Amino acid sequence: MTDRIRWGILGTGNIAGQFARDLKVARHAELAAVASRSRENAEAFAGEHGARNAYAGYETLAADPDIDAVYVATPHVCHKRDTLMCLANGKHVLCEKPIAINAAETEEMIQAARSADRFLMEAMWMCFFPSIQKTQELIRNGEIGDVRMLRADFAFQANLEPGGRLLDPALGGGALLDIGIYPIALAQLVFGKTPQTITSLMHAGETGVDLQSGLVMQYDTGACAVLSCSLETSMPHEAIIAGTNGTIRIPSEFYHADTIIVSRNGEDTTLSFDRRGIGYYREAEETGRCIREGKHESQVVPHNLSRAVMHTMDHIRGQWGLRYPGEA
Numbered sequence: 001m002t003d004r005i006r007w008g009i010l011g012t013g014n015i016a017g018q019f020a021r022d023l024k025v026a027r028h029a030e031l032a033a034v035a036s037r038s039r040e041n042a043e044a045f046a047g048e049h050g051a052r053n054a055y056a057g058y059e060t061l062a063a064d065p066d067i068d069a070v071y072v073a074t075p076h077v078c079h080k081r082d083t084l085m086c087l088a089n090g091k092h093v094l095c096e097k098p099i100a101i102n103a104a105e106t107e108e109m110i111q112a113a114r115s116a117d118r119f120l121m122e123a124m125w126m127c128f129f130p131s132i133q134k135t136q137e138l139i140r141n142g143e144i145g146d147v148r149m150l151r152a153d154f155a156f157q158a159n160l161e162p163g164g165r166l167l168d169p170a171l172g173g174g175a176l177l178d179i180g181i182y183p184i185a186l187a188q189l190v191f192g193k194t195p196q197t198i199t200s201l202m203h204a205g206e207t208g209v210d211l212q213s214g215l216v217m218q219y220d221t222g223a224c225a226v227l228s229c230s231l232e233t234s235m236p237h238e239a240i241i242a243g244t245n246g247t248i249r250i251p252s253e254f255y256h257a258d259t260i261i262v263s264r265n266g267e268d269t270t271l272s273f274d275r276r277g278i279g280y281y282r283e284a285e286e287t288g289r290c291i292r293e294g295k296h297e298s299q300v301v302p303h304n305l306s307r308a309v310m311h312t313m314d315h316i317r318g319q320w321g322l323r324y325p326g327e328a
């Protein structure tokens with residue numbers, strides 16, 4: 001293997017295209033191949049994004065010896081199947097969020113990566129933004145005192161076409177797994193632990209999946225996270241972290257913001273950060289760095305972060321009685 005990671009992409013949908021665009025600005029990375037369920041889509045994607053090979057069928061890409069890492073960009077319910085197939089073929093894997101539909105699947109994937117001696121990371125792109133990393137650093141250094149409250153919302157009026165991924169239970173549809181995961185992951189980063197108590201209310205659509213929900217999570221210290229997610233309406237995607245000595249506001253959209261506003265003693269300080277592409281290049285570069293260093297996981301999105309977030313989402317779905325087909 002050279003320093004340059006030869007990437008393969010599974011799936012040709014929305015996020016696969018955005019990732020392929022960002023691979024062009026990622027260091028030590030090239031798009032070697034794309035695979036689709038249809039030859040036509042694979043060839044169109046390869047033509048648009050400059051992939052050397054276009055495969056009809058994901059298995060063919062997984063078996064290609066000239067690929068180092070695979071980016072899994074299929075619907076949530078396919079993540080486990082696609083990741084296990086790539087690992088079994090000796091590939092390192094960057095898998096879209098949510099890494100799986102529940103904690104049991106997540107554990108199976110992590111163990112498979114360990115057994116195969118391969119790198120695995122959930123593509124939680126938010127964690128790579130300097131705005132988020134600076135926020136973590138300020139909290140760690142006690143700059144806003146003891147964090148007592150987090151407020152974060154992710155609500156947008158989605159195109160809820162019948163049969164689409166977001167409404168289909170068979171594809172792991174619903175707001176929680178698709179977008180609620182961002183405020184939940186932020187809460188995990190801010191508090192560094194899973195909540196002790198969760199109270200949640202959800203509104204389901206005709207297909208039974210959650211269209212929106214409100215979540216209140218309390219930690220053993222009494223600190224609180226008040227979160228929401230909705231596919232039915234739009235709100236600013238802001239996050240506010242409030243401590244005993246100040247606040248950090250991450251403006252909309254908090255999961256890919258380029259600024260944060262730190263308020264202390266009645267004074268606001270705005271910190272601004274640069275980016276090269278959309279923001280997905282960072283997870284590609286981190287995957288490459290970890291692979292070159294022989295690491296199985298990244299400290300930016302460690303396996304324990306994926307585990308904790310999936311456990312929290314399992315707990316919330318348990319409260320709602322929302323199970324996906326085939327789940328125990």
Ligand SMILES: NC(=O)c1ccc[n+]([C@@H]2O[C@H](COP(=O)([O-])OP(=O)(O)OC[C@H]3O[C@@H](n4cnc5c(N)ncnc54)[C@H](OP(=O)(O)O)[C@@H]3O)[C@@H](O)[C@H]2O)c1
Nearest residue numbers: 011012013014015016036037041073074075076096097098
């Ligand atoms: N990180 C982010 O910012 C971000 C943003 C959006 C989505 N995501 C995540 O990325 C994943 C894909 O989301 P997306 O918005 O890109 O979805 P999408 O536009 O619907 O694309 C999904 C692709 O998966 C493939 N696929 C395989 N089996 C499928 C099936 N049974 N039904 C439908 N498609 C199937 C299809 O590609 P082929 O037909 O070519 O095989 C399809 O184009 C989700 O897990 C989502 O949560 C992440």
